Amino acid sequence: MSLVKEVKDIYPDIQFIMISQVNSKDMIGKAYKNGIEYYISKPINAIEIETIINKVKNNIERDNKLTNIRQLIQGEDRKIFKKFNYEDCLKKVLYRIGIIGEAGSSDLIIIVNYIIKNNLKNKNFSLKKICLEYTDNPKTMEQRMRRAANLAIENIASIGLEDFMNEIFMDYSNSLFNFEQVRIEMNYLKNKTNKRGKVDLKKFLYGLAYHCEKIDTEYSENGL
Template sequence: MLKFYVVEDDPAVRKMLSRIVAESGLGEVIGEAEDGACASVIAVQAADVVIIDLLMSGRDGIETVKALREANYSGRFIMISQVENKEMIGEAYQQGVDTFIQKPINRLEVLAVLRRVSDHLMLEKSMQAIRNSLRLLEVSGTADMKPGRLLKQERSIEQQARSLLLQLGIAGEAGTSDLIRIMKWLKTQEQAQQILPDLPPLKTIYEQLAISSPQQPGANLQKDVRAIEQRIRRLVMQTLTHLSSLGLNDYGHPTFEYFAARLFDFQEVRLRMRELEEPSKSSASKLNLRKFLYVFYVESCSVSE
């Protein structure tokens, strides 16, 4: 169950949000504030998520988010806004806002956003638990050579990513160099922020790769971004197909057993397995690229730190 804190100067909106949170079954609202200045880090520190209005009569949402981040609050921010100013929205994202809810408040939109943030938090906690378990195994000297649990050794993020590509059977596929560059960039972001609570937006990741490309950087940014996105999508589909094929041949295969449910939603693995049995020329699988990249990054970091 998640804990929410609401910062909103309209009492009717606060009441509505509290009711939606309670009815969603995702958690509870543990506190409220009618102004950003009242939302101190002490007040919100127990909350997993702060739902905050952008424009308030006192301290606005962006200033409040910035102040809480500087005070080391590590939770998530959902911002409520009726503003369409791209610069202001961009600044909000830069300060650490995860996503937006548009005014006037729509119950279905709020529920969709809350569930998405909840899923990301659950995934993050799950991945952190895996990382902690791996560290304990390494410290105790009992780590074995099962997929994803290599013996501790000093390896770079690139070396470990390449090792994972080999385990997954996709080392020779197009898009692997893009994936490795993404891993290296995410590592620099984690080192700069001390922690990587979640992936940046995929578009931001692809843009950073396109901008840093050694071949004509920024020559045609949008075209390069689309090309990178397509290569990553094809690579992820190849991974899903390979793991599904392993599962069809041997449901107990260690690579399938370890990675399938971690990198993908398992219902999509089952769907792809059925498609391979038919066989089908196309796939109806819905790829969760964020989950794949996040888990691949966590696995790449597990013995490289």
Template sequence: MIEMTNTFLIIDDDVNVRKMLTYIIMKNNLGKVVEELNSGEQAPEEIMFYQPDIVLIDFLLPQKDGIEIIRSCRTLGYKGKFIMISQVDNDTMIAKAYENGIVFFIHKPINIIEAINVIKGVCENLRLERSVAMIKDAVFHIEQAKQTNVEVNWRQEIEHIFTAIGIIVESGCKDLTKLIEKIITIKKKSPASIYQLQDIYRQIAEEESLQNNGSIHARTIEQRIRRTILKALENIAELGNDDYYNCKFIEYSNVLFDFKQVKQEIKHINNPREDRGKINVKKFVEGIISKLNF
């Protein structure tokens, strides 16, 4: 159950959007809205003042856009979560949002089910992060052997998730696991570290080349991983197409993928002439990591 401890700040120049999001948050007992803003002019200052757990922020705002506000807040040391509200379809702009730390999107016009699922997912991530932080504080001085057991546990959790979304037998599953493990190692050293996927692809390719006495290219690793994630998108979309309230669909569709792309994949399933949904490797990986205790 999601605890009523989270605070929200909403930034959108459309009063109806703000009212709808406030209603969704209050109606579903997701937390408390501490402030609403209709422009980005004073947004960083207000965010730093209120220190909300979650900021729902429009991509395009008067005075300052959403990306600029997020960058300012991160520079000032804000550690909360951002959910981007957007009607933007430009893939380059959306990719730019992911690069600046956005993992969750709510698309306009707002779909209530999507909004509830996204906000609940972020609330659940916060709850897990707090739980993990408490556990880490409690076991700070445990022996190295116990730490090894914890690592085994999150590796088992990865396998459990891959099994749940139907990719455990895919050929790129091992590469995807290595990618996640290397990013976890980076995050253990510094949670705020910025990493480049291409650098990690090259590391995996070099290691595999040494093990097999051959030459594996980073592009090959990337293609395997992307095919595996695309298969996961297909599997999740199949679940949603059969039952929109399927528990696995609800749990993973927003966390691992852009929900708009999940809906596009469902369209493709029903009409192969429709374009397939698109994947974002970083969002998928960060979504997996958000569900692990490490």
């Protein structure tokens, strides 16, 4: 872990996968804090390792594409870059929480972009009215987003059951959902209750907007 931290300080783009028989949550949390991307517990599973390596590979390729595009458009109209940045960030978050392939994912991107563009993050708004700007059937659009969000809380709860210190679980369990509802979903998956965790769709949308504006702020502070 000391080696990872020292290398990350010099080469921050390097991504690490750690394999260990240590199961201490404190140690695993420290490993993530020091900069690893994934932690695999022994005994190892070849399919799991192959899947994680491919995920890291895809992350690197996506980051390289983002860097290339940023370099190409640097000095041009910042609004063009911001549009790409938000959408790319949203897709990355939806990918990480396992719903990028859902029908409602494109609807989520549209609505979150609208929230950011119109600065609605701290305001109460009518989701139906926003949906009406993009479809004649706002109820169906909202249902698609809700189904995607329900799948997301199930995926996050599943990750939490396997590894409470998992980076994805820590990043999104409280920012996209009410954490108490995530706990209820975890208990449901453990067959401890018949009650499922509920999703506050507006909080989910606010959370997605927060993560993408956070990335944009980091870019701005770096003069991009």
